[in-house]
Amino acid sequence: MDISKHGLTTRAADFATWYQDVIEAADLAEHGDVKGTMVIKPYGYAIWERIQSILDKKIKETGHQNAYFPLFIPKSFFAKEAEHVEGFAKEMAVVTHHRLKQDAEKGLVVDPEARLTEEIIVRPTSETVIHTAFARWIKSWRDLPVLINQWANVVRMELRPRMFLRTTEFLWQEGHTAHATEIEAEEEAKKMLAVYKDLAQNFFAMAVIDGQKTESEKFPGALRSYTIEAMMQDGKALQTGTSHNLGQNFAKAFDVTFLDQKNEIQHTWMTSWGVSTRLIGGLIMSHSDDKGLVLPPNLAPTQVVIIPIWKTEDQEVLVQKAVDELQNKLEIKEIRVMADRRKHLTLGERMYEWEKKGIPVTIQVGPRDIEQQTMVAIRRDTGEKQIMSLDKDTEAIKELLSDIQVKLFEKSEKQLAHRTYKPDDYQNFQAVIDDGGFFDVSWCGDAVCETQIKEETKATIRCIPFNQPTVLSPCFKCGKEGIHQVILARAY
Amino acid sequence: MDISKHGLTTRAADFATWYQDVIEAADLAEHGDVKGTMVIKPYGYAIWERIQSILDKKIKETGHQNAYFPLFIPKSFFAKEAEHVEGFAKEMAVVTHHRLKQDAEKGLVVDPEARLTEEIIVRPTSETVIHTAFARWIKSWRDLPVLINQWANVVRMELRPRMFLRTTEFLWQEGHTAHATEIEAEEEAKKMLAVYKDLAQNFFAMAVIDGQKTESEKFPGALRSYTIEAMMQDGKALQTGTSHNLGQNFAKAFDVTFLDQKNEIQHTWMTSWGVSTRLIGGLIMSHSDDKGLVLPPNLAPTQVVIIPIWKTEDQEVLVQKAVDELQNKLEIKEIRVMADRRKHLTLGERMYEWEKKGIPVTIQVGPRDIEQQTMVAIRRDTGEKQIMSLDKDTEAIKELLSDIQVKLFEKSEKQLAHRTYKPDDYQNFQAVIDDGGFFDVSWCGDAVCETQIKEETKATIRCIPFNQPTVLSPCFKCGKEGIHQVILARAY
Numbered sequence: 001m002d003i004s005k006h007g008l009t010t011r012a013a014d015f016a017t018w019y020q021d022v023i024e025a026a027d028l029a030e031h032g033d034v035k036g037t038m039v040i041k042p043y044g045y046a047i048w049e050r051i052q053s054i055l056d057k058k059i060k061e062t063g064h065q066n067a068y069f070p071l072f073i074p075k076s077f078f079a080k081e082a083e084h085v086e087g088f089a090k091e092m093a094v095v096t097h098h099r100l101k102q103d104a105e106k107g108l109v110v111d112p113e114a115r116l117t118e119e120i121i122v123r124p125t126s127e128t129v130i131h132t133a134f135a136r137w138i139k140s141w142r143d144l145p146v147l148i149n150q151w152a153n154v155v156r157m158e159l160r161p162r163m164f165l166r167t168t169e170f171l172w173q174e175g176h177t178a179h180a181t182e183i184e185a186e187e188e189a190k191k192m193l194a195v196y197k198d199l200a201q202n203f204f205a206m207a208v209i210d211g212q213k214t215e216s217e218k219f220p221g222a223l224r225s226y227t228i229e230a231m232m233q234d235g236k237a238l239q240t241g242t243s244h245n246l247g248q249n250f251a252k253a254f255d256v257t258f259l260d261q262k263n264e265i266q267h268t269w270m271t272s273w274g275v276s277t278r279l280i281g282g283l284i285m286s287h288s289d290d291k292g293l294v295l296p297p298n299l300a301p302t303q304v305v306i307i308p309i310w311k312t313e314d315q316e317v318l319v320q321k322a323v324d325e326l327q328n329k330l331e332i333k334e335i336r337v338m339a340d341r342r343k344h345l346t347l348g349e350r351m352y353e354w355e356k357k358g359i360p361v362t363i364q365v366g367p368r369d370i371e372q373q374t375m376v377a378i379r380r381d382t383g384e385k386q387i388m389s390l391d392k393d394t395e396a397i398k399e400l401l402s403d404i405q406v407k408l409f410e411k412s413e414k415q416l417a418h419r420t421y422k423p424d425d426y427q428n429f430q431a432v433i434d435d436g437g438f439f440d441v442s443w444c445g446d447a448v449c450e451t452q453i454k455e456e457t458k459a460t461i462r463c464i465p466f467n468q469p470t471v472l473s474p475c476f477k478c479g480k481e482g483i484h485q486v487i488l489a490r491a492y
Numbered sequence: 493m494d495i496s497k498h499g500l501t502t503r504a505a506d507f508a509t510w511y512q513d514v515i516e517a518a519d520l521a522e523h524g525d526v527k528g529t530m531v532i533k534p535y536g537y538a539i540w541e542r543i544q545s546i547l548d549k550k551i552k553e554t555g556h557q558n559a560y561f562p563l564f565i566p567k568s569f570f571a572k573e574a575e576h577v578e579g580f581a582k583e584m585a586v587v588t589h590h591r592l593k594q595d596a597e598k599g600l601v602v603d604p605e606a607r608l609t610e611e612i613i614v615r616p617t618s619e620t621v622i623h624t625a626f627a628r629w630i631k632s633w634r635d636l637p638v639l640i641n642q643w644a645n646v647v648r649m650e651l652r653p654r655m656f657l658r659t660t661e662f663l664w665q666e667g668h669t670a671h672a673t674e675i676e677a678e679e680e681a682k683k684m685l686a687v688y689k690d691l692a693q694n695f696f697a698m699a700v701i702d703g704q705k706t707e708s709e710k711f712p713g714a715l716r717s718y719t720i721e722a723m724m725q726d727g728k729a730l731q732t733g734t735s736h737n738l739g740q741n742f743a744k745a746f747d748v749t750f751l752d753q754k755n756e757i758q759h760t761w762m763t764s765w766g767v768s769t770r771l772i773g774g775l776i777m778s779h780s781d782d783k784g785l786v787l788p789p790n791l792a793p794t795q796v797v798i799i800p801i802w803k804t805e806d807q808e809v810l811v812q813k814a815v816d817e818l819q820n821k822l823e824i825k826e827i828r829v830m831a832d833r834r835k836h837l838t839l840g841e842r843m844y845e846w847e848k849k850g851i852p853v854t855i856q857v858g859p860r861d862i863e864q865q866t867m868v869a870i871r872r873d874t875g876e877k878q879i880m881s882l883d884k885d886t887e888a889i890k891e892l893l894s895d896i897q898v899k900l901f902e903k904s905e906k907q908l909a910h911r912t913y914k915p916d917d918y919q920n921f922q923a924v925i926d927d928g929g930f931f932d933v934s935w936c937g938d939a940v941c942e943t944q945i946k947e948e949t950k951a952t953i954r955c956i957p958f959n960q961p962t963v964l965s966p967c968f969k970c971g972k973e974g975i976h977q978v979i980l981a982r983a984y
Contacts (some may be wrong), residue, residue, distance in 0.1 A: 030628070032621070034612055036582070037562035039625055042640070045559045067537045070529035071563075071614075071645055072585075072662050077525070077594070079600045089592040093564075094602050095614065097586040098649040100567070100577070108571045110586050110611055119602055120526055122563075122587065122614070129524070133531050136522070142836070148534070153563055153645065157590040169563050207663070 004290035006356060011290060015234040020163065022284050025356040026293035029163055036168030040277070043357060047280055048171065052151065054203055054299075055173065055275070058195050062173060065145040069129050071153070076121045077128040081253040088124045091156040093168075094223035095120040106432060110226070122155040127221070127246070127272055129177045131254035140259045145188070146178040159391045160433035164281035165492050172276035178256060178268040180209045182247070183268035183296050186224075189245040192273040193226045196241030205296035205408035206230045206286045207416040208240060209438075209487055211463030216447055219272070223247030229462040229487065231416045232285035233437020237462045237489040240282050243273035279454025281492070287381075287408055288450075293358030294363060294380055294409050297401040302332060304337040304358045304397060307350050309366035318370050322390060324367065326375065329394045335401065355380065360404050361397065365390065379404055420487075429488070433457045442482030444475035453477055453488065498848060503782060507726040512655065514776050517848040518785035521655050528653035528660030532769070535849060539772055539794035540663065544643065545664065546695055550687050556639040556663045556667060563645070569620040573745040573772070579712025580616045581899050583648040585660075587612040607888075614647040619713070619738070619764055623746035624669045630670060630760060632751045637680070638670040656676035656773035657730075657984050659899040664768035668746060670760040674739070677761035679717075681737040685718045688733030696771070697776045697788035697900035698722045699730060699908040701930075701979055703955030708939055711764070715739030721954040721979060723908045724777035727928020729954045729981035732774050735765035773984070778874075779900055785850030786872055786901050789893040796822060796829040796889060797846045801839050802856035810862050812881060818857065818867065821886045827893065847872065852896050853889065857882065871896055912979075918945075918969050921980070925949045930981045934974030936967035945969055945980065954979045 008021040023029055025208030040048065041451065056066070063326030072095065078085040092372035099114035123129065134146060151173050158166050172416070175192060179185040193210055199208045208228040218225035222244040230240050249266035251257070260266045287294040297303050308323045310316040323339050330337040340350050347364070354362050364376045375390045377397065381404050388396055417435040429439055441451065454460050464484045472482035496507030500513040515521055520536030525527070532540065549557070564587065572579040591606035615621065626638060643665045650658050667684060671677040692698045700720040710717035714736040722732050743749070743759035752758050764837055779786040789795050800815045802808040815831050822829040832842050839856070846854050856868045867882045869889065873896050880888055911929040915921035921931055935941065935953065946952050956976045964974035 030625075032562040032564070033563060033624060034564040040560040041560065042557035046557070048560075049558065065534035065538070066531040067534045068540075070524040070526060070661065071647065072524070072526040072529055072533065074525050075600060075602075078592070085592070085600060089594075089600070092592050093587045093612070094589040094591070095733045096588045096602065098584070098611075098961065099572070099583050100581040100586065102581070108567060108577060108581070108589065110567075120585070121592075130524060135521075155563065171560065263954045265555050355622065440826055 006291045007354065008290055008292060011233060018290070019285060022288045022293055023163055026291070026358060028280070028284075034168065036158040038163055038167045038169070040171075042347055043301070047283070048277060048298065049104075049297075050301050051203075051279060051301055052173075055195075055199055056151070058199070059149050059173070059175065060167055062191060062195060062431050064149045064177075065131070066150060067148050068150055068152070069126050070122055070135065072120045073123050073126075073129045075121055075281050078121060080128065081221045081250060083249075084221035088156070091158065092124060093122040093155045104451075120307055123152070124154055124156045124275075125272075126150065126152070126174055127176065128254070130446055130475075131250045131256055131270065134176075134178050134268070135256045137255050138256060138258050138278065141180055141261055141328060142153055142362065144178060144180045144258060144268065145184060146399050147175075147188075148177065148191050149173055149175045162281075162492075164284070167277070170277045172274050174274040175272060177271045178251070179271070180258065180260065180266070180268065182269050185245050185247070187274065189224070189226055189243045189271045192271070193241065193243040194230065194242070196273075197228050199275070200228055200240055201409065203298045204240075204283055204286065204295065205298070206240065206282060206407055207409065207413040209463060209465050211465035211487070212485075213242075213463060214447075214450060214461045216450060217461060219244045221246065223249065225488075227463050230282055230412075231438060231489075232282070232492070233415070234285070235419050235438075235489075236276075237438065237487075237491040238285065239462070239491065240279055240293070241273075241275040244271060244444075246270035246272060283464065286412055288358065292356035295358035295360060296410070297360040297405045298359050300336065300358070302359055303401055304335055304361045304363060305354045306337065306339040306363045306365060307347060307354075308339065308341060309347050309364060311367070315370075317369040319365055319367060321367065322350065322370055326363070326390065326394070330397060333394055333398050335398060342416045361400055363397070377487065381408060423475055423476065429476070430457055433459055433490065436490065438462070438487050441476040441486060441488055442473040443484050443486045444478055444480040445483040446475075446478070446480070449475060449477040457490075459488045459490050462489050462491060498783045498844065500782055500784060503725060510782070511773075511777060513688045514531050514780045514785055515710070516657055518850060519649065520772070520776075520785070523655070526660065529651040530655055530659045530661070532663075535793070536772065539775070539787075539791065540769060542793050543667075543691075543695075544773060547687075547691055548643070550691070551641050551665070551667065554683060554687065556641045556669075558642060558644035559640050560600070560642055560644070561618050561625065563615055564612045565618075565621045566614050567613055570613060573713045573742060575741075576619065576713035581650070584616060585614040585647045585649055606818065615644070616646055616648045617764075617766075617978060618642065618644070618646075618666055619668065619742055619762075619809050620746070623748055623762065625759070626668075626670050627746050627748045630748060630750050631969065632956050633753055634674055636670060636672045636750060636760065637676060637678075639667075640669065641665055641667045648837045649677065654773075654984075656776070657770055659769070662769045663765050664767040665744060666764060669763045670743070671763070672750065672758070672760065675763050677737050677739070680714070681718055681763045681765065684763070685720065685733065685735040688721050688735070688765075688767055690895065691767070692722065692732055693721055693901065695788065696775055696778065696788045697790070697897055697904055698734075698774060699901065699905040701908075701955060701957050703957040703979070705734075705943060705955060706939075706953045706978075708942060709953060711736045713738065713741050713929065715741065719955050722774055722778065722904075723911060723930060723981075723983075724774070724984070725907070726811055727911050727930075727981075728779070729979075729983040730770075730777065730928065731983065732771055733765075733767040736763060738762035738764060778904055780850065784792065784848035786851060786900070788853040789897045792828065792850070792852050794828050794830050794851055795852045795882060795893055796827055796855060797851045798829065798831040798857060799839060799842050799846075800831065800833055801856060803859070807859040807862075811857055814862055815857055818855070820887070822889060825886055825890050827890060843870075853892055855889070859979065873900060915968065922949055925951055927943045928982065929953070930979050933968040933980055934965040935978045936970055936972040937975040938967075938970070938972070941969040949982075951980045951982050952981060954981050
């Protein structure tokens with residue numbers, strides 16, 4: 001059978017179904033009632049709250065302030081930047097009316113008399129509305145830089161939705177900044193990409209490649225887009241964070257100007273950057289296994305679950321007391337810990353649940369442990385059991401969590417290295433692309449080659465890595481002079 | 493003139509304009525581009541973040557979990573609960589299309605071919621979508637209670653918007669719970685109202701009256717609604733938090749059932765409760781003055797601003813060093829402190845800015861202070877200056893902040909007491925209602941009296957206070973037997 005003993009479809013059998021099964025098994029999310037929407041259930045949302053708290057701190061430490069801009073954008077705003085609207089027009093939710101009414105025959109209907117004079121767009125991203133505000137806020141060079149971030153929901157009407165990865169509504173943060181010079185805007189865009197890389201690698205334990213998007217893959221309206229790309233267990237790429245140097249395109253479209261120190265009017269230089277709940281999709285496909293979710297300790301809302309075991313009432317008193325003490329000691333070490341004291345579930349049922357939910361370490365404490373002053377720690381990533389001292393090994397638990405974090409990242413790094421190929425030629429690449437992986441190839445920079453590759457293989461140039469070789473081979477597609485080493489892959 | 497020396501319209505001259513002026517002077521928010529929407533600027537948002545962090549902790553401590561439900565609700569969901577839809581239908585934003593397109597003549601237009609088969613409502617509140625999820629989640633008594641909260645944006649198309657108080661889109665938290673019994677639901681609704689009262693009184697320093705809403709004022713679809721009502725400086729009431737026992741109305745409409753311990757199918761008992769960015773409107777109208785915003789220290793994102801003053805470079809070195817040390821000492825005491833070291837602004841300009849922004853305490857440190865080891869602390873609420881020891885008085889600053897918090901609450905309590913009247917009769921009430929205030933009167937419980945009062949005076953029954961007298965007078969409107977003592981007032 002292709003179903004694991006935990007009831008999940010195996011990765012080997014069907015990766016896409018396994019992905020859905022993990023979401024269900026770990027109780028992260030479920031489909032909403034409007035097509036493409038998603039209910040983020042408490043455990044999924046707790047992961048998002050962890051991401052928010054880690055990233056919000058980094059965003060503030062780098063000098064940004066949070067604010068909040070309207071969900072609703074006048075349709076006319078999108079007409080101002082041609083590339084931008086071209087990129088989003090096909091997936092916009094349009095509000096046309098402001099009232100419902102009861103109809104004697106048809107029941108609850110849209111009131112035709114309540115048509116809006118101008119249609120409203122539910123924000124797919126907020127450049128247009130934020131730059132309109134920046135035009136009001138910015139007068140002189142003293143007002144710059146403006147460094148803003150918002151945590152918000154955005155809507156893109158998805159034809160082929162997939163939970164966390166592509167949903168009609170998703171949660172994200174979007175940073176928007178305005179600068180006096182191109183250099184500052186470029187530095188900002190690179191700095192925030194580095195923040196995302198740090199988040200991905202040190203919290204998600206996800207190895208990523210950072211680089212620049214090609215012209216055809218960049219953000220609609222941007223000058224340059226930067227990205228971090230991670231490899232999922234099926235060898236496909238996931239763009240996990242992007243940062244854009246918008247140049248002066250939006251400043252010109254939205255008339256964002258300032259008086260410089262020579263008292264001359266200049267357009268500002270803008271950036272925008274964001275990560276979304278899509279990161280949770282990446283998290284699942286990076287580490288999870290056929291038993292369910294696997295969470296890196298630095299990201300896990302709960303790092304340790306203690307499971308007390310007893311038979312008699314006398315045993316219960318002793319075990320519960322020991323568990324209280326242990327929980328307390330771990331909390332003092334700033335470990336996020338809970339005890340699962342549910343009596344109507346067996347040890348097996350409780351273990352099974354926390355395995356599916358990817359808790360990094362579970363600790364069992366039973367009557368024999370009390371006698372021998374031991375506890376049994378089980379790590380989720382390898383399943384390995386360790387007998388530890390109940391009394392003395394709280395520091396060892398902290399080290400165990402660190403070790404899991406390190407090992408997950410090493411595993412991700414190894415997979416990225418092992419499955420990044422340098423194909424001999426285009427034919428060789430075409431022969432193996434169905435098996436997934438990243439392809440590290442030389443490219444002539446011509447969009448014609450890029451389009452042909454995409455049409456013939458469904459692989460796209462994920463990025464032009466920052467880390468470029470000193471000597472380039474000829475373009476692996478057309479044989480002309482190579483100007484960039486690029487990463488090709490099929491992507492989510 | 494009716495303009496204060498800080499450039500604000502005075503409260504005495506025009507309270508509504510003063511309110512807008514405070515928002516502008518403190519740089520809290522500005523109008524958005526779609527009618528009724530609002531941009532919450534960084535300082536306004538920092539206050540919202542403080543509210544979120546305080547309240548989120550209380551919500552979790554009372555056993556609730558955060559989750560996230562879709563912004564989009566199918567129109568048909570609203571047809572299920574008659575009172576509920578009746579209450580919200582007139583202010584719903586309706587999404588009818590999922591795409592824009594370029595038209596050669598008209599430019600960017602709604603694509604008529606992209607009409608949705610069922611219209612989507614942008615959530616005005618989430619009972620319908622959350623109860624639909626509860627119907628999926630809840631099977632047995634073991635699944636109860638379900639205690640959920642979400643932080644979200646909601647939309648109600650406002651005809652007469654006012655910043656923070658009534659905006660087309662606003663931010664809030666909405667709690668939604670399901671219980672096995674009516675008693676538990678009632679306890680939950682009361683418990684959460686008490687949480688709101690604690691938030692209002694101990695953080696907002698805002699005296700409130702807690703009580704029950706009348707039938708005509710309750711939440712559409714609820715069994716009973718509870719409220720906390722605060723008095724603004726113009727004597728008008730502001731509903732600052734509400735909690736609803738929804739009974740089984742929604743459970744029946746959305747088919748939320750469970751198997752009880754006798755294996756019989758029962759409908760759950762629901763509650764919902766929320767506070768919103770409207771609280772910031774209440775904050776402004778409770779404490780602020782003709783100089784601008786006044787923030788209670790427990791809520792202020794920044795409690796203390798230190799302003800260094802110097803003339804010579806030698807002085808600068810000494811002053812900056814002392815300010816560093818002071819800032820450090822205050823941070824150790826967990827005081828939220830910043831130093832305003834801007835050189836292009838005078839002392840006066842800097843003081844003026846922090847006064848307008850309502851910083852509870854500003855501290856000036858200049859060269860003479862360094863010589864004498866002093867600092868000058870100015871409290872925002874009274875304007876009183878105190879000379880303190882630069883070295884030793886960090887604890888005194890903490891006490892000063894506590895004192896401001898206490899005094900603001902006492903002032904709010906006094907104003908509530910002094911301006912709550914017991915009119916001799918209805919004529920007396922009609923004669924003075926234009927001057928504002930709360931009216932503590934006896935009511936027969938008849939909706940006819942309630943409606944007449946509203947039509948004749950624009951005052952509404954804000955609540956039936958929990959704290960009821962033992963003996964009631966006859967209804968002050970009709971003279972029949974009084975069954976409730978109620979608070980009447982004009983309200984925002």
